[in-house]
Amino acid sequence: MAFFISFLAGVILFYSFHYFPFTSSLIFFLFLASLIFKKRYLLIPVLVFGVLYAFFRYAPETDFPNIRGKEIIVSGVFGSDAVAASTGKFIQEFHVNSAADEETGKVLKEIEEKDIFIFSDTEFEAGHIYEIAVKIGRDNRKFNPGMTENNNLYANLIEVKDLRGSKKSIWAVFEDARAKLNRYVIENFSADSGALVSAITTGQRGNMSDGLKDAFNSTGLAHVLSISGTHFGIFSVLLFGLFRFVIKFLPYSLLQRITLYVTPSQGAAALSLPFMLAYLALSGWSIPAVRSFIMISLFLIGLLIGRKRFWLNSLLFAAFVIVLWNPESLFSLSFQLSFLAVLFIGFSIDYEKDKENPEAQENKGADEQKILSRFFASSLRILRASVLLTLAASLGTAPLVAYHFHYFSVISPLSNLLITPLIGFVLLPLSLISSLIFLFTGHYMLGSLVKTVTDITVYLVRFTAEFPFSDIKIPALPLFVVIIFYAGFIFYFFVSKKKLVPAITSLLIIVYLSAYIFLRGGEIGITYLDVGQGDGAVVELPDKKVVVVDTGKSGREAAAFLKYLGMKSIDALVLSHADSDHAGGTDYLMARFKVKEMWDSGRIIYPEGNSTGIVRRILERGDIVEGKGYKVYVLHPYKEFYTMNGDNGGNNSSLTLKIESASGGRKKTFLFTGDIEEEAEEDIIHLDKWLKSDVVKVPHHGGRTSAYKPFYDVVSPEIAVISLGRDNSFGHPHQNTLDMLEGAKIYRTDMNGAVKITEKDGMLEVKTHRDYRFSKTKSLAGEMKNIKRLFSVW
Numbered sequence: 001m002a003f004f005i006s007f008l009a010g011v012i013l014f015y016s017f018h019y020f021p022f023t024s025s026l027i028f029f030l031f032l033a034s035l036i037f038k039k040r041y042l043l044i045p046v047l048v049f050g051v052l053y054a055f056f057r058y059a060p061e062t063d064f065p066n067i068r069g070k071e072i073i074v075s076g077v078f079g080s081d082a083v084a085a086s087t088g089k090f091i092q093e094f095h096v097n098s099a100a101d102e103e104t105g106k107v108l109k110e111i112e113e114k115d116i117f118i119f120s121d122t123e124f125e126a127g128h129i130y131e132i133a134v135k136i137g138r139d140n141r142k143f144n145p146g147m148t149e150n151n152n153l154y155a156n157l158i159e160v161k162d163l164r165g166s167k168k169s170i171w172a173v174f175e176d177a178r179a180k181l182n183r184y185v186i187e188n189f190s191a192d193s194g195a196l197v198s199a200i201t202t203g204q205r206g207n208m209s210d211g212l213k214d215a216f217n218s219t220g221l222a223h224v225l226s227i228s229g230t231h232f233g234i235f236s237v238l239l240f241g242l243f244r245f246v247i248k249f250l251p252y253s254l255l256q257r258i259t260l261y262v263t264p265s266q267g268a269a270a271l272s273l274p275f276m277l278a279y280l281a282l283s284g285w286s287i288p289a290v291r292s293f294i295m296i297s298l299f300l301i302g303l304l305i306g307r308k309r310f311w312l313n314s315l316l317f318a319a320f321v322i323v324l325w326n327p328e329s330l331f332s333l334s335f336q337l338s339f340l341a342v343l344f345i346g347f348s349i350d351y352e353k354d355k356e357n358p359e360a361q362e363n364k365g366a367d368e369q370k371i372l373s374r375f376f377a378s379s380l381r382i383l384r385a386s387v388l389l390t391l392a393a394s395l396g397t398a399p400l401v402a403y404h405f406h407y408f409s410v411i412s413p414l415s416n417l418l419i420t421p422l423i424g425f426v427l428l429p430l431s432l433i434s435s436l437i438f439l440f441t442g443h444y445m446l447g448s449l450v451k452t453v454t455d456i457t458v459y460l461v462r463f464t465a466e467f468p469f470s471d472i473k474i475p476a477l478p479l480f481v482v483i484i485f486y487a488g489f490i491f492y493f494f495v496s497k498k499k500l501v502p503a504i505t506s507l508l509i510i511v512y513l514s515a516y517i518f519l520r521g522g523e524i525g526i527t528y529l530d531v532g533q534g535d536g537a538v539v540e541l542p543d544k545k546v547v548v549v550d551t552g553k554s555g556r557e558a559a560a561f562l563k564y565l566g567m568k569s570i571d572a573l574v575l576s577h578a579d580s581d582h583a584g585g586t587d588y589l590m591a592r593f594k595v596k597e598m599w600d601s602g603r604i605i606y607p608e609g610n611s612t613g614i615v616r617r618i619l620e621r622g623d624i625v626e627g628k629g630y631k632v633y634v635l636h637p638y639k640e641f642y643t644m645n646g647d648n649g650g651n652n653s654s655l656t657l658k659i660e661s662a663s664g665g666r667k668k669t670f671l672f673t674g675d676i677e678e679e680a681e682e683d684i685i686h687l688d689k690w691l692k693s694d695v696v697k698v699p700h701h702g703g704r705t706s707a708y709k710p711f712y713d714v715v716s717p718e719i720a721v722i723s724l725g726r727d728n729s730f731g732h733p734h735q736n737t738l739d740m741l742e743g744a745k746i747y748r749t750d751m752n753g754a755v756k757i758t759e760k761d762g763m764l765e766v767k768t769h770r771d772y773r774f775s776k777t778k779s780l781a782g783e784m785k786n787i788k789r790l791f792s793v794w
Helices: 002-017 021-037 043-057 170-188 191-202 210-218 229-248 252-258 264-282 287-305 311-325 327-331 333-355 358-371 374-405 412-441 447-465 479-494 501-519 556-564 586-592 678-690 709-715 735-740 780-790
Strands: 071-078 090-101 115-120 129-136 153-164 407-409 471-473 524-528 536-540 546-551 572-574 597-600 615-618 624-627 630-636 656-661 669-672 695-697 719-722 745-748 755-760 763-768
Touching: 002 021, 002 043, 002 311, 002 327, 021 043, 021 780, 043 327, 090 129, 115 129, 170 191, 170 264, 170 412, 191 210, 191 412, 191 447, 210 407, 210 447, 210 586, 229 252, 229 264, 229 287, 229 412, 264 287, 287 311, 287 333, 311 327, 311 333, 327 333, 333 374, 374 407, 374 412, 374 479, 412 447, 479 780, 524 656, 536 556, 546 556, 546 586, 556 586, 572 586, 630 678, 656 678, 678 709, 719 755, 745 763
Parallel strands: 115 153, 546 572, 572 597, 597 615, 669 695, 695 719, 719 745
Antiparallel strands: 071 090, 071 129, 090 115, 129 153, 407 471, 524 536, 524 755, 536 546, 624 630, 630 656, 656 669, 755 763
């Protein structure tokens, strides 16, 4: 155990050194000193090996600025089956062996041995070597709080240059089997049922709708969608039981010969291992699957050699193997959640064993036999164990789930007791048996039964997720809260004087959460989201109301940020106009949050039934919306305003709002302008002091058509925010616009990511996503900034 811990500590220290060089160095030398003091000299080279191994395997992230938007020729292998994208095309991972610029022929070393994701109209077979022409996509990354950064490289297929025949590897054979199975399930099952069966049999979750994923998250059943211990455990039990049964019913003479060398259990274990490996390959080699395979394999090997292994050693060995395979997997959320769940389950079982008195247990068993039937007593024990395991796994992963996904499933113990057995002991065996038969014969033998059970399961998950308070939305936590929790856990299990540890840890977390919840509010805070080439902002008002101003194209960025804030509802959804880059995410937000009011200019036509049950406010110039500590003025448009080109719902009819703080001495103002252009800007400059604002959201992404100097002279902003996409094809922002903003502090979402401006005591505080993110550093000042980020949220 100490060997594995030392190696993993070395890997962690290497990566933490990039962000906390001085603290990491201090911890490294303290670790060394501790090993020397305890005379554990053999562990010193293990610790050093962990550091060096991570160093030699380290691959810095590359941005690929020189190839974005270019057409290139790549040669390599499709490494996974295709998944249908929302655009109607297929997306498939492609491993690049070599690459060259199509125009110049220059070799592109920077993407060799990298993976790119290719959009095409065709599904390609894994295993064959292809030479294809692709166009690398523009930089569409978005940097917002609450969103996972996506650094994948995407490309569109232009043409297939060459298909070179090659003998398929065993892994390519399994990928083909996965693709064949997934294709059948998706084509023959309903959308939700097919997605669920694919997830639990092949690990393919790309076809699952966001709504179904949210339902599994709310009910605390998301772990079922990731092939892990449950799936491998049940599969191994089925295999072991089947082979043990077959061996025992062999002809007596043959059985007698076999048992001279191995017991039936050892024979069953040996026969199970190859099938477990096949299932691992079929499941796509995910981290939880690899961890589960290693741990169950160790158990089966233990049966073979007649030795039982301590579960913690098995878990650490699994971590060691995975990190040896890919050191960066140590920091993947999948790795962390998988191992923490098993760790807490293991410690909870040990704790229960230590707590129980053998004599009391014996008396308890005698009493149970007197009062209850043996079956009922066994059922109670199973129920108690199930509740214990569910609570242990939920508690162990709760801080990470709250930190990354901002919810805690209240109904998880109940849903895991009722629905997990249905999935684990009925649906999973049926789907695995049917899948294996299908791969060998082409017939999905138990298809009707699998469909029925899957439909029932999906209904129960969605029904349970609709329960009031099925989950609690949790606002963003600073990382130090998570660290405190797990530090308390380590001390509790490894320090002798530990009675006060849970109380102290819980008290610290409760104090922080209470302070955050009750002290939050009282000021205006506006986050201009990085939605790419579009507009989207979230306004937090002094009375704790939340207003969304435009949604961007997809609404995903606004939804992720609202979840980050712990919100279930939107007090007002404001749409400046109907263009897709401003209102395209309306349906997405309405499907995920309760929208109380919708504000617009009255020039937007909604689909029938789209806003049922929502209060719609049609605003025009002169309207004022007041709340505690703020006022919202409507500056444009008005009923009599008509554009010269007759497009009365377009850019120049954008709803223009001014938000003013109504507390403190110097009132700060924020101007939202939509996509108004010169015609509308000229129409409103006579408002003069009503137009003057401290902060302006620059109209139309800083485009040339909105570069009207008299407008900017009247607004005279202290801060200007431009919302636009990286590497956009429109050339935004235009230089004329930037020249007219001279004197104002300019923030751009394509350069700064999301931008938050908060009014505090008559002053403006600005925070950008660059300030919020942990950054690599070599200086003490840089490390101090990162330490500060441990204690802060957006």
